[in-house]
Amino acid sequence: MTWVWTNRDLIVGLTAQHLLLALPSIVLSLLLAVPLARLTLRAPAARRLLLGTSSVLYAIPSLALFVVLPGVLGTGILDPLNVLVALTLYAMALMVRTASEAFAAIEPDVLLSATAQGHGRWQRFVAVELPQAGPAILAGLRVVSASTLSLVSVGALIGVQSLGTLFTEGYARGFLLEIAVGIVATVLLAVALDLLILGIGRATMPWAGIVQRAGAVA
Amino acid sequence: MANQSLPRRSLLAGLTLAPLLGACSSSDPFASNPAATGSGTSGAGGPVTVGSANFPESEIIGELYAQALEAKGRTVQRRMQIGAREVYLSALAEGSIDLIAEYTGNLLGYYDKSATPTGADEVAEALAAALPAEFALLDIAQAEDKDSYNVTAEFSTKHGITSLADLAGYPGTLRIGGNPELAQRDYGPGLVGLTRVYGVPAERMAFTPISDGGGPLTIRALAKGDVDLANIFSTTPAIKEQGFVTLEDPKHLITPQNVVPLVAKAKLDDDLASAINAVQRVLTTDDLLAMNGRNAGDEKAQPRQIAADWLKSKGLV
């Protein structure tokens, strides 16, 4: 345990790096996936393409994507941007599907009555569709947040520092405590972020006692 | 529902994820993070980005360089644990790092696969000639860490094997453990080298790649008899602790591997050279053994601390 105290700066620093990679990916995936899912909802071909692409993406091993991206993006091979883009892609792959299903699940009658009340298309989206799909999207976001946080570590294999560095370093010298610290820190981050997302959900969607149930299915 | 779709929307059918993400990648969320922008640093005299390979000793030496530079007032960025040689040399070439600790023999082998010098001086000379124009070497240290093939004492006695030259006469299939690169590279002390130099038939070698840089799993595999032969860095304290027998290398498959700083020429200046060379002048093989011992042994000290202590003990900071 003295090791943990002696190296607290290292651990805190790596935790910050970890968050710096995960948070933008999670937020970006939400900001990109929700409009994409909604826009393609009534265009079956586009929707199929979107969902198909996301399945394919999800099946690509992360290590390979990290290594190949510099060639696609023109970034340096050590650029953390490679990891960030890859994580965003994976998060989107999950998010797009959840969001698409959430929008599709809205009862047509609800939409019709909104239109009948004179809501414009944008108004209807903001005032009706988003609140209706919100709980399911939020549940999806929780899954995305947990899996993204755990995926960041793989970047350590290509020299992008995160809590994953504690795994590769610990492995190279058979140091259990170091690896354990990395695992515990990752799980703590996941719990904290999950609570944050839940909190935001409760504050913005007080009607969603459904949040709990939707979370159960995802 | 389908009849609600307007023709305008079908344009989206052509939309894929790639262009969108391409667009968002141009705004760099890491711009404020100095560690991420190695390629943007200016020329000589400016900040230096120190890299390391993905094994502890490389990071320790990297820290020695980094802190020696910091002691001279230079701004240093660190990119440690990058990967294997092929990866960090690409990083050096593209400017993501400026300086990294290398080993003479293997670096020479990388640039000149047919090189056959045996003495440390010959290696140094050949390396200087083979090096790409945009890279430069600083002074070569006395300290050396090379690949070494090890067997257990029991295996050595039982089969009378004390030298790599004895391996060709081993009757069965040799089970070998080590880094994946040993089976992938066509230069250096890998499987290809064992065949070429010592005549061990390729079909009588069974290789298990272990990605821990000759670390605990490799050592355990040898100790437990999962492999007969393991490639472990010679400055690993466990070789002595476990009583392994390091096989002799009479035909010089493994070339001298002295520690040498490899620098991007564009970043080289006198101050940088003198700070690093001061480290190079005093660094010994025993120092490497001792520092690796602190890192992997009970203390589990971090490279940064180990380097700081060593530099202080040598009066370099």
Add this chain to the structure above:
Amino acid sequence: MIAALAQWFGDASRWAGADGIPQRLVEHLAYSALALAIAALIAVPLGLWIGHTGKGERIVVLLSSGLRSLPTLGLLTFLVIVLDVSLGQVLIPVTVVLTILAVPPLLAGCYSGLQAVPREVVQAAVAGGHSTTQVVTAVELPNALPMMIAGLRSAALQVLATTSVAAYVGLGGLGRYLFDALGVQDYTKMLAGALLICALALLTDGLLALLQRLLTPAGVRLERARNH
């Protein structure tokens, strides 16, 4: 790049031997199948029990999301060291890690599948004199099967992509190509490995999707068609 890949796949030596594609493919499938089988042994009974009784759902949800946040690489290196396994036994920690990955989606598929069976249907079966076992096997299970397969699809997709880490600790599988390529920056081999893993995952997913359709009871299919 395409030409290099074509050349890589065209090389006859890639299709034979210990490092050949068939061998790596079989290893990859074997590691994955083993983990999925163990995960199913744990998740299916547990999921059915939860779905049937409605008990313990909250705990399982909490546990599932906890498991999901465990970093695979960390867990694997931790287990390899803590179990003090020899090279021959390294499959044990690999299987544990992959099983942990597969349990949450399988579990969710099972209990949400059972919960989705309309209560009236179950009540009708009970009223009709079916025993608990009969209710589960004859009514709940067939109706829940499509969602259970959906859980299996999600688990299989994740496991097949993640089995690559086996190569990090000295095992084979298609991940071997990734880790071997990583060390020497062999982009072609890296891409080839990724393509193979991706293709395997998608093919498996396609087959399971087909199975999912076939296993959906005709009545349920009809009902769904009417609702949409």
